Amino acid sequence: FLVLKDVLFFLNPARFHDGFPQKNRTFAGKISLKERSMEQKNYQRTTVTAALPYANGGVHIGHLAGVYVPADIYVRYLRLKNQDVIFIGGSDEHGVPITIRARKEGVTPQDIVDRYHSMIKKSFEDFGISFDIYSRTTSKTHHQLASDFFRKLYEDGKLLEKETEQYYDEEAKQFLADRYITGECPHCHNEGAYGDQCEKCGRDLSPTELLHPRSTISGSSPVLKKTKNWYLPLNEYQEWLKTWILEGHQEWRSNVYGQCKSWLDLDLQPRAMTRDLDWGIPVPVEGADGKVLYVWFDAPIGYISNTKELLPDSWEQWWKAPDTRLIHFIGKDNIVFHCIVFPVMLKAHGGYILPENVPANEFLNLEDDKISTSKNWAVWLHEYLVDFPGKQDVLRYVLTANAPETKDNNFTWKDFQERNNNELVAVYGNFVNRALQLTKKYFNGIVPACGELLEADRQALNELKEVKTKVESLLDVFKFRDAQKEAMNLARIGNRYITECEPWKVWKTDPKRVETILYISLQLVAHLSIAFEPFLPFSSAKLRRMLNLDRFNWDELSNTEILKPGYQLAEPELLFEKIEDETIETQRQKLEATKRANEEAAYRAKEIKPVIDFSDFEKLDLRVGHIKACEKVKKANKLLKFTLDDGSGTDRTIVSGIAKFYEPEELIGKDVLFIANLAPRKLMGIESQGMILSAEDFNGDLSVTSLLRKVKPGSQVG
Numbered sequence: 001f002l003v004l005k006d007v008l009f010f011l012n013p014a015r016f017h018d019g020f021p022q023k024n025r026t027f028a029g030k031i032s033l034k035e036r037s038m039e040q041k042n043y044q045r046t047t048v049t050a051a052l053p054y055a056n057g058g059v060h061i062g063h064l065a066g067v068y069v070p071a072d073i074y075v076r077y078l079r080l081k082n083q084d085v086i087f088i089g090g091s092d093e094h095g096v097p098i099t100i101r102a103r104k105e106g107v108t109p110q111d112i113v114d115r116y117h118s119m120i121k122k123s124f125e126d127f128g129i130s131f132d133i134y135s136r137t138t139s140k141t142h143h144q145l146a147s148d149f150f151r152k153l154y155e156d157g158k159l160l161e162k163e164t165e166q167y168y169d170e171e172a173k174q175f176l177a178d179r180y181i182t183g184e185c186p187h188c189h190n191e192g193a194y195g196d197q198c199e200k201c202g203r204d205l206s207p208t209e210l211l212h213p214r215s216t217i218s219g220s221s222p223v224l225k226k227t228k229n230w231y232l233p234l235n236e237y238q239e240w241l242k243t244w245i246l247e248g249h250q251e252w253r254s255n256v257y258g259q260c261k262s263w264l265d266l267d268l269q270p271r272a273m274t275r276d277l278d279w280g281i282p283v284p285v286e287g288a289d290g291k292v293l294y295v296w297f298d299a300p301i302g303y304i305s306n307t308k309e310l311l312p313d314s315w316e317q318w319w320k321a322p323d324t325r326l327i328h329f330i331g332k333d334n335i336v337f338h339c340i341v342f343p344v345m346l347k348a349h350g351g352y353i354l355p356e357n358v359p360a361n362e363f364l365n366l367e368d369d370k371i372s373t374s375k376n377w378a379v380w381l382h383e384y385l386v387d388f389p390g391k392q393d394v395l396r397y398v399l400t401a402n403a404p405e406t407k408d409n410n411f412t413w414k415d416f417q418e419r420n421n422n423e424l425v426a427v428y429g430n431f432v433n434r435a436l437q438l439t440k441k442y443f444n445g446i447v448p449a450c451g452e453l454l455e456a457d458r459q460a461l462n463e464l465k466e467v468k469t470k471v472e473s474l475l476d477v478f479k480f481r482d483a484q485k486e487a488m489n490l491a492r493i494g495n496r497y498i499t500e501c502e503p504w505k506v507w508k509t510d511p512k513r514v515e516t517i518l519y520i521s522l523q524l525v526a527h528l529s530i531a532f533e534p535f536l537p538f539s540s541a542k543l544r545r546m547l548n549l550d551r552f553n554w555d556e557l558s559n560t561e562i563l564k565p566g567y568q569l570a571e572p573e574l575l576f577e578k579i580e581d582e583t584i585e586t587q588r589q590k591l592e593a594t595k596r597a598n599e600e601a602a603y604r605a606k607e608i609k610p611v612i613d614f615s616d617f618e619k620l621d622l623r624v625g626h627i628k629a630c631e632k633v634k635k636a637n638k639l640l641k642f643t644l645d646d647g648s649g650t651d652r653t654i655v656s657g658i659a660k661f662y663e664p665e666e667l668i669g670k671d672v673l674f675i676a677n678l679a680p681r682k683l684m685g686i687e688s689q690g691m692i693l694s695a696e697d698f699n700g701d702l703s704v705t706s707l708l709r710k711v712k713p714g715s716q717v718g
Helices: 002-011 033-040 061-080 096-105 109-127 140-155 234-247 254-264 295-310 332-349 381-387 392-401 413-443 455-476 480-501 511-531 537-547 554-558 581-605 614-618
Strands: 045-050 085-091 133-136 160-169 181-184 211-215 223-232 324-329 364-366 409-411 622-632 640-645 652-656 671-675 681-683 686-688 694-696 702-704
Touching (some): 045 061, 045 295, 061 085, 061 364, 061 381, 061 392, 061 409, 061 455, 061 480, 085 109, 085 295, 096 109, 109 133, 109 381, 109 392, 133 295, 140 295, 140 332, 160 211, 223 332, 254 332, 295 332, 392 413, 392 480, 392 537, 409 413, 413 480, 413 581, 455 511, 455 554, 480 511, 511 537, 511 554, 652 686
Parallel strands (some): 045 085, 045 324, 085 133, 364 409
Antiparallel strands (some): 160 223, 181 211, 622 640, 622 671, 640 652, 681 686, 694 702
């Protein structure tokens, strides 16, 4: 079959995207999970990639929960099943954020990436993220492969050469990348918006949309200047993408499929694959001096180059063989690049397989606030490993239990403590300790023989047999949170069984019965060491040492006699330990100190604006308005629509971006201040006739202004 399939692929590659006929996807529409599972059985190997972290800072719990822990779980699971799999990672060492950090610190970009690549790599190793290779995009192998990849697209006529106007800093004598330009957001009027995004209102921007743009390098106002770059014509691949994704991959997670659909429902536009920068891989064509490959062209090729570095003689079978499956683990902010841009690059190049699945996660928040690297609002992996030595698995367990698989989720130190103490210690660790200590007490640590089975024994063994099927079926479809729950249920089964059977009481009257109870309990313990191996590798290794067992594979989960009678166990010890309140309070205080520092920094950053004449102030018509009605604007998470009585006898409509901070009903009936003489502007199709005044706290919270006394609508402020 595989030989025939290869022949068909050679004769008609258009009908294959991953080595399997496309008729089910193209003509029958949705393909079921069962059908896809049947297809996957024909794969000979799996290439797993995890998003390349930027080498301009450390790794935090958001990165771990979103990408690296689920990827590691999946790879460890496939290895336990003795499947051919490679796990590819590495540092993304090009791009503007790195140059910005280098400029701030007065060092070279290479200094920055060398420092953080080493930190990230060591943190992953210490945390047990089991990459087969963790390399970098500044390697010679990567530079050569990325250059060759671009050159082939260029020579095959797959790129568009376009001349456009971009901002240029005349003082610094260089074109400005989006992040080197700041200005006033045209939507929310945040004065610190970047050229690609306003971090206050979340809108995607282009530099030319900014009001009063300025260069972050020199502080001067940039000018528009013509420049030439090369573009990937995504629009030419739109219909192919619709067929490949919308018809062929309806089994993808709803957040991934939905985001792809929203992009494909719009008209895709050519996207620049080169940039006017001095840090990156030089564009390998004539007339491209001073230009480098766009980081989102360069970075995903890093998966391929790192594979080539790992397997120089056989890397192509992991990226080009039709019987290889490709899985990308990423966060939701990278969906468009891994599901649209990179597949188009591979399709345009030819010869490469395409991703079979992209199980992207949503975001993890920290103590109910968005994780922010710039504000140091994060739990950093390298710091955790110092503060909690030997507790890698506790964090892995908590992050998996709170995995943001379908929506944003939240990490709190209180929940971290409770899950450790109430689940890992009180359920999993408690059962293991009871079973091993009782075996030591009554049988000198030797596995006893199994006697006649009673109903409670048969029930426990039947439930044990079901664990493999349940956990496996969930891991196969990337439901890691539920799979870990099922693994923990095995410990709950064990606790219930040993509690109901009460071997410490039965010993006095029927020692033979205790042999059976502990025999079954020990089989449950052995199964736990396998079931938890993908999730908690350090604890599973520790448990295997206590059981005197070497490493075993996934198939043994169906074996009800892993530990045979007469087998000598090692000395039992506690698998987990409680985390005390004082330890958690230390972490909470660290976050509080960060919050205070951010508030102080925000206060210092909010400089008093330049002095103005009173006549300038008089130009503003500030008035009191009474809120008659308020409602959320459809399809806009941040906007509220107000109907104000402004004293004129005609209601006034104002749209304001404060939906995150108020429910509409909270505001109805309130008197607020508003600017009455701003030129109207449309927001989400609604004409806004003014601006409601709000005060912004240092943490970004907005509070509408109100009055101490009741005054009539329309009253002027002055």
